[in-house]
Amino acid sequence: MRATARSRKQRNASATPRPASPRLYPALLLVAAALAYSNSLTGPFIYDDKTAIVGNPHIRSLWPLEQVLTAPYQSPLAGRPLAGLSLALNYAAGGLDVRGYHAANLALHALCALALFGCIRRTLRVPLLEPRYGRAADELAFASALLWVLHPLNTECVNYVIQRTGSLMALLYLFTLYASIRARPRARATERWGGWHTAAVVSCALGVTAKESMVTAPFMVVLYDVCFYGGGLRRALRERRQLYAGLAASWLLLAALNWWGPRSASIGGIAASFEYALNQCVMLVHYLRLIVWPDPLVLDYGTPRSLSVAEVLPQAAALLALLAATGVALWRRPPLGFLGAWFFVILSPTSSIVPILTEVGAERRLYLPLAAAVVLFVLAAWTLVERRGAGSKPPPDRAATGRERAFQAGVLAVAIVLGWLTFERNREYQTEIAIWQSSVAAWPDNARSQNNLGLALQDRNRDAAMARYHRALEIDPGFAHAHHNLGNTLRLLGRPAEALPFAERAVELEPDNLESRISLGSVLGAQGRLDEAMQQFERALAIHPRSADAHANLGYVLALKNDRDAALREYELALAIAPTAITHYNLGNLLLELGRRSEALDHFREAARLDPGWADAQERVRRLAPH
Secondary structure (H helix, E strand, C coil), X not given: CHHHHHHHHHHHHHHCCCCCXXXXXXXXXXXXXXXXXXXXXXXXXXXXXXXXXXXXXXXXXXXXXXXXXXXXXXXXXXXXXHHHHHXXXXXXXXXXCHHHHHHHHHHHHHHHXXXXXXXXXXXXXXXXXXXXXXHHHHHHHHHXXXXXXXXXXXXXXXXXXXXXXXXXXXHHHHHHHHHHHHHCCCCCCCXXXXXXXXXXXXXXXXXXXXXXXXXXHHHHHHHHHHHHHCCHHHHHHXXXXXXXXXXHCHHHHHHHHCCCCCCHHHECCHHHHHHHHHHHHHHHHHHHHHHHCCCCCCCCCCCCCCCCCHHHHHHHHHHHHHHHHHHHHHHHCHHHHHHHHHHHHHHCCCCCCCCECCCCCCHHHHCCHHHHHHHHHHHHHHHHHHHHHHCCCCCHHHHHHHHHHHHHHHHHHHHHHHXXXXXXXXXXXXXXXXXXXXHHHHCCCCHXXXXXXXXXXXXXXXXXXXXXXXXXXXXCCCCHHHHHHHHHHHHXXXXXXXXXXXXXXXXXXXXXXXXXXXXXXHHHXXXXXXXXXXXXXHHHHHHCCCCHHHHHHHHHHHHHCCCHHHXXXXXXXXXXXXXXXXXXXXXXXXXXXXXXXXXXXXXXXXXXXXXXXXXXXXXXXXHHCCC
8 A cells, every 4th residue: 555655646746747956946047147148248347437446546456455455435345345355356367357347247146146046945945834835945936036137127236347246245145144044953942053153144244344235134134033933033032142143243343344434425414314215205116116117227316306295295105005014914924024124124224214415226226125026926926826726627737737837937938028128238238328328318317327428428429428518517507527527528629718617617516526626727727827727736636645647737737837857756756656648748748858868769659558549659759769
């Protein structure tokens, strides 16, 4: 009888085709990520990449380590040493070859998908959920991780290099949760400290060195235990107090990293909190729409707007309803409530009342919260398919097969759509013009996007660039960067008189802006007002004593005033900080005037080497080189 029962089970099992082996799922996730982002490796450095990577001297060497783990004040890397170290490793491996940076971002994204797969798979096998989802845990975890890794909302963290701060933090966040799950003993025995406990605490500590949003991880681990293992908060604290204390210790590290406010310029005071919260009502509802249909996507949503309560009342009501539903679910159906809490809690540091003055919203903020929405969709689809199958009367084996195939077909269809949208979004990151054009088209009243599109057009079409600067100033007349860029462009076009009002206004709006000071000095110099130009360059050096541009421009004005010794000193200081073709060329001209022909030739050669297409530098070399 026993043999007969065993053979019957074997026949039933063989009659139902099973999905791919669970061991294949991680490989399939990696393949899916690679295919969706196969056209993402050559996009240029954009926006903050230029200051945080291209112009960041802290990542140029792996030693001294203290320099690598710090960043310029108010830099996107300030207070985020792990992210800075990762970029320094990229630079050590390939300099500024953008492909290596994109490959690293893609690798982080794929690893996040694997960590998410592991967390979901083990969650669906906890005793509370095992009876309902245990048999399909691998398949459901794979479906969730697949849709998440392909979702276009995540393209910003992959294509926009500096946003690896978010994906690096997300990886450590997910691994903290995974290690915490693995650390729990299978039976209700006294929990003893082990390797997984240590891994969770170390991962949590590293996470806060990548991005501050990691601050919510300890809370979510506690909430996870309460929601999926029951017994309430007191029981969880009694059983795992050592783990929770270790995780919470990461807050001390976070406080130390941010003690001096390394990016304090982007955070507003209490007075701005209410207005920012009103803006977030609009943005959070917008995020929810993008989760369902991610189009159009926007790189930059600009700064918070002035809104009234009446203007955001519908969005606020919808969010309050969702928050209330999350609260009820945490009480009545804790696993469902955990998904809602995951979404709102992880978003809370950036999307609640803490005012981020420089950015009202960002799609990268959804990188981790998106996982909750995807899991909810997958489980709802699975439940729907199962219920439909339960209402039919075919043989049990065939019914099970039909349900699985229907579910798999649905997941595959959604994955194909999401993957295609991601592939298309990657195309917009292939040039600076394309990505800013897409942002302007989707969010036309953002002055910063208009200005950045102008910068992207600057070298190709200066008239088109100026039109964008003018549009930015129509939207925001007090936008200093647009004043600066418009004045600088007019100067380059040989129209210094027209440039002067814009250059002066830029300095008036931002007196400590280095570039605006240099630009105003250049405009004054072009008008022959050399003493006033010198004053601006000297003020620029007071702001940033190691500014190569300020030293070089001061040297140029000193040369025009025939103070050649002082000009030589300034040129040499500029070249010691950052050698450029124009500085070598100008120094060569000065040395030629002083009769130092061979030294001048060396500098003209270096100028020609740094800028091979510069005809004047090539001509100087031909004239001076011995025949």
